[in-house]
Amino acid sequence: MSAAAGYYRPGHSWLHARNPLTKLLALLWLVLAAFLLPGLALPVLVGLVAVIAGSAGLLQATIRSLRIPALLFASILLVNAFLYPGAHDFLARLGPLAVTREGVTFGLVSAGRLLVAFSASIVFLFTTLADDLLEALVERGIGHRIAFLVLSAVQMVPRLQGRAAAILEAQQARGLQTGGSIVSRTRALVPLAAPIVLGSLIDVRERTFALEARAFGAKPGRTAYRQVPDPAVDRLLRWLILAAGVAVLAVAVTRPLA
Amino acid sequence: MTGQAVSEAGRAEPQAAAGRVALDGVSVRYPGRNAVALEVSLAVEAGELVGVAGRTGAGKSTLALTAGGFVPRVVHARVGGSVTIDGVDALTATQSALAGRVGIVFSTPANQLSASKLTVREELAFGLENLTVPRSEMDGRIDEVLDRLAIAHLADRDPFALSGGEQQRVAIASILVMGTSVLVLDEPVAQLDPAGSRGVASLLRQLAGEGHAVLCTEHDPDVLAATDRCLVLNSGRSVALDLPGTALGSAVQRPLGLRPPTLVELAELAGLPPRQAFDEEAVAAELARHDFRRQIEMPALGMPGDEMLDWMPIRSEPTPHLLVSDLVHRYAGGPEVLRGVTMTARPGETIAIVGQNGSGKTTLVKHFDGLLRPDSGSVEIDGRDIAAVPVGSIARTVGLVFQNPDDQLFNRSVEREVAFGPHNLGLDGGRARDLVDRAIELAGLMSVRTTNPYDLGLSTRKLVALASVLAMEPGILILDEPTTGQDGPGVARVGAIVDAYRRAGRTVVAITHDMEFAAEHFERVVVMREGAIIADGAPADVLSADRSALLASTGLVPPVAARVGARLGLSRTPTMAALLEALSRR
Numbered sequence: 001m002s003a004a005a006g007y008y009r010p011g012h013s014w015l016h017a018r019n020p021l022t023k024l025l026a027l028l029w030l031v032l033a034a035f036l037l038p039g040l041a042l043p044v045l046v047g048l049v050a051v052i053a054g055s056a057g058l059l060q061a062t063i064r065s066l067r068i069p070a071l072l073f074a075s076i077l078l079v080n081a082f083l084y085p086g087a088h089d090f091l092a093r094l095g096p097l098a099v100t101r102e103g104v105t106f107g108l109v110s111a112g113r114l115l116v117a118f119s120a121s122i123v124f125l126f127t128t129l130a131d132d133l134l135e136a137l138v139e140r141g142i143g144h145r146i147a148f149l150v151l152s153a154v155q156m157v158p159r160l161q162g163r164a165a166a167i168l169e170a171q172q173a174r175g176l177q178t179g180g181s182i183v184s185r186t187r188a189l190v191p192l193a194a195p196i197v198l199g200s201l202i203d204v205r206e207r208t209f210a211l212e213a214r215a216f217g218a219k220p221g222r223t224a225y226r227q228v229p230d231p232a233v234d235r236l237l238r239w240l241i242l243a244a245g246v247a248v249l250a251v252a253v254t255r256p257l258a
Numbered sequence: 259m260t261g262q263a264v265s266e267a268g269r270a271e272p273q274a275a276a277g278r279v280a281l282d283g284v285s286v287r288y289p290g291r292n293a294v295a296l297e298v299s300l301a302v303e304a305g306e307l308v309g310v311a312g313r314t315g316a317g318k319s320t321l322a323l324t325a326g327g328f329v330p331r332v333v334h335a336r337v338g339g340s341v342t343i344d345g346v347d348a349l350t351a352t353q354s355a356l357a358g359r360v361g362i363v364f365s366t367p368a369n370q371l372s373a374s375k376l377t378v379r380e381e382l383a384f385g386l387e388n389l390t391v392p393r394s395e396m397d398g399r400i401d402e403v404l405d406r407l408a409i410a411h412l413a414d415r416d417p418f419a420l421s422g423g424e425q426q427r428v429a430i431a432s433i434l435v436m437g438t439s440v441l442v443l444d445e446p447v448a449q450l451d452p453a454g455s456r457g458v459a460s461l462l463r464q465l466a467g468e469g470h471a472v473l474c475t476e477h478d479p480d481v482l483a484a485t486d487r488c489l490v491l492n493s494g495r496s497v498a499l500d501l502p503g504t505a506l507g508s509a510v511q512r513p514l515g516l517r518p519p520t521l522v523e524l525a526e527l528a529g530l531p532p533r534q535a536f537d538e539e540a541v542a543a544e545l546a547r548h549d550f551r552r553q554i555e556m557p558a559l560g561m562p563g564d565e566m567l568d569w570m571p572i573r574s575e576p577t578p579h580l581l582v583s584d585l586v587h588r589y590a591g592g593p594e595v596l597r598g599v600t601m602t603a604r605p606g607e608t609i610a611i612v613g614q615n616g617s618g619k620t621t622l623v624k625h626f627d628g629l630l631r632p633d634s635g636s637v638e639i640d641g642r643d644i645a646a647v648p649v650g651s652i653a654r655t656v657g658l659v660f661q662n663p664d665d666q667l668f669n670r671s672v673e674r675e676v677a678f679g680p681h682n683l684g685l686d687g688g689r690a691r692d693l694v695d696r697a698i699e700l701a702g703l704m705s706v707r708t709t710n711p712y713d714l715g716l717s718t719r720k721l722v723a724l725a726s727v728l729a730m731e732p733g734i735l736i737l738d739e740p741t742t743g744q745d746g747p748g749v750a751r752v753g754a755i756v757d758a759y760r761r762a763g764r765t766v767v768a769i770t771h772d773m774e775f776a777a778e779h780f781e782r783v784v785v786m787r788e789g790a791i792i793a794d795g796a797p798a799d800v801l802s803a804d805r806s807a808l809l810a811s812t813g814l815v816p817p818v819a820a821r822v823g824a825r826l827g828l829s830r831t832p833t834m835a836a837l838l839e840a841l842s843r844r
Contacts, residue, residue: 005376005416129376130374131374131375131376131380134374151374155373155374159373163665166660166662166665167665167666169624169629169649169660169665170660170665170666171666172629172649172650172653173627173629173649173653173657173658173660173727174653174657174666174678174679174682174726174727174730175650175653175654175679175682175683175730176650176653176682177648177650177651177682178650179648179650190668191668191678194668194669195664195665195666195667195668198664198667198668198712199664199665202664206366206368206369207373208332209328209332209364209369209370210368210369210370210371210372210373211372212328212331212332212353213326213328213361213362213363213364213369213370213433214370214372214384214385214388214432214433214436215353215357215358215385215388215389215436216372216384216388217353217388218353218354218356218357218358218388218389219354219357219388219389219390220390221390222387222388222390223386223387223390223391223392223393223396224387224393225380225383225384225386225387225393225396226380226383
């Protein structure tokens with residue numbers, strides 16, 4: 001995988017055509033709403049993400065990507081269902097453990113919030129080129145250092161994946177067995193993980209050298225080669241999202257604490 | 259990462275001339291180290307090309323970083339004296355004061371490219387955007403440097419899908435396009451094929467002719483030959499600053515444990531003045547007048563690093579036979595990188611694989627140990643197809659040393675690193691220890707046995723990676739550009755390892771851009787072009803001057819000795835030794 005492309009999937013959907021800032025704002029709104037609105041709003045939010053992904057032809061890809069956090073979601077659900085502190089509404093018993101209604105509810109809401117945040121982020125990464133986001137941020141007057149921090153964060157995982165693949169090859173070439181039993185898999189971790197950690201330090205130095213050598217951030221008023229379109233509909237969308245954000249905050253503030 | 263500059267010289271003189279770089283009584287010390295990394299005075303005038311030579315660790319990179327405005331602003335160091343770049347005091351200057359005045363090119367593209375652009379064209383635009391060049395001017399400037407580096411065909415490719423050498427050309431272009439008056443390059447051609455190195459050499463000459471001040475550190479004789487003056491560093495101090503023919507001559511180089519470039523050695527033998535030391539035609543003409551039959555004693559050409567080393571086999575497995583047939587490989591979504599390659603490596607053969615950047619050399623050898631699997635065709639070891647054999651098992655028989663050691667090293671000492679492979683093979687304690695000892699000795703790493711590999715320089719780390727594969731004693735040893743970044747003694751060490759391993763009856767296959775290295779240490783040379791083999795034979799036949807056109811079609815140039823030999827009407831003289839031998843028989 002190219003680090004520059006990251007998770008980006010080239011396409012021509014209406015979502016691909018949106019300005020990166022519009023999408024970033026929408027992502028922030030979804031995360032905000034997921035964590036501030038009552039749990040009953042979560043099915044609506046999940047549905048909203050699904051509709052957006054589907055309309056961009058990315059529903060299947062988004063669902064496939066959920067296998068990454070699936071284990072986390074399952075464990076949140078299970079741990080809370082059985083071990084929610086102070087719960088007394090028992091639904092079922094399993095030896096010394098009991099499933100409680102409070103636990104199940106809390107587990108579902110927590111996992112649901114993460115589900116919204118994760119799937120919305122993935123749809124954002126699928127449809128937004130990291131470099132376009134950088135340009136859009138810089139154009140908005142965001143400091144170039146901060147903009148580059150955002151870019152690095154977006155690119156970090158694919159960069160590490162690329163490095164990990166090269167390291168895996170190099171260690172296999174020295175006879176490292178990566179398959180087989182749990183024991184041999186665990187033993188294989190150090191020779192793979194250590195060069196990644198050392199490598200990311202080298203990576204930071206390389207990035208610094210490259211950016212300095214290319215005069216990044218040297219002068220105000222950076223010009224742009226690649227034009228990122230920002231049509232009127234995007235500006236309208238951003239105002240709508242901001243209004244929706246205010247609405248979410250209003251609900252959150254006026255709602256009695258659960 | 260801005261460093262704390264400690265300028266002992268005070269303010270820059272405002273009248274300092276523009277377009278030049280001047281280091282006046284400069285001393286550089288890195289934090290935590292007592293030794294002075296650099297102590298030098300040097301001025302590169304506008305219109306001048308100055309080369310910097312010297313052994314690994316002599317301070318060449320520190321000089322480049324200092325003259326390029328990276329020390330102390332980006333790389334922490336205590337700096338004394340004064341550094342003036344294009345009229346700006348570099349020891350106190352901010353990034354914006356230096357931007358657009360000096361460009362610095364590193365030897366690895368990873369240090370240079372933004373890593374965020376999808377095409378080469380956008381990558382080149384990045385620097386222009388930062389210098390606030392209007393968009394309307396960008397394409398014109400980009401097209402110009404693409405032409406100058408002969409990479410117009412790469413304009414719309416993904417920079418990360420290019421080969422190492424292609425990326426390096428993009429990296430050089432990415433700095434050139436910014437149009438700075440001062441240019442500093444730190445071993446820019448280490449990864450380039452010979453034609454690419456010559457191209458960069460003549461490009462630097464042109465840039466100086468256009469009024470740039472150009473400073474370039476290099477090991478490559480073609481680049482150093484093109485310079486006006488050449489600075490030779492040893493332990494951070496200048497030992498010579500002279501015409502390249504003098505600075506790279508025996509009188510300066512031999513006391514440092516270095517050998518002059520072959521052409522300079524021949525020129526000295528012919529008695530030419532240093533001014534003509536790189537003039538191939540004059541060297542040949544003068545050698546033709548020389549009577550070598552009467553010369554009883556041949557000049558002492560040997561160097562301390564040349565002594566013969568030995569490898570005593572420990573593992574008893576016989577060396578296998580490698581056969582690849584009709585290999586075709588294509589990376590996802592890309593063009594065919596291998597287009598039907600068939601070759602064998604018989605037990606005990608030494609084979610050099612040469613060819614231009616991007617011709618498929620690394621892709622080919624990664625099939626030998628199963629890291630890549632063919633789209634069609636087969637790889638057989640002793641008649642057995644390895645398609646279903648896991649890489650970790652093939653590693654018992656085929657050992658591959660990667661170009662970048664940092665993908666491999668992870669242990670806290672050289673010794674532990676080298677023991678990693680034998681441990682994976684499950685060898686018993688005694689044999690494993692013997693293998694580790696012998697590998698460390700053969701690679702010349704005895705003095706750094708307990709050192710952390712990351713405290714060593716890149717060229718030593720490459721030898722550690724090599725030793726770590728040697729210690730598995732694979733029947734077939736594969737080296738991907740083992741001499742990149744090595745100085746003369748380093749190249750000699752790698753050559754001695756190849757020779758020793760061959761004498762032990764093992765097979766060695768090496769990818770290299772160094773034609774002299776290929777001619778001196780390998781029995782067979784395989785030439786690749788665009789994913790296919792176009793020549794395969796003994797160095798004397800393949801690397802000969804009458805194959806120049808064929809070699810040029812894949813970015814190669816015959817070695818110096820073959821070229822000079824051809825001018826003298828001698829054939830089959832790929833090495834200096836073969837040339838002198840042929841001369842003495844005339």
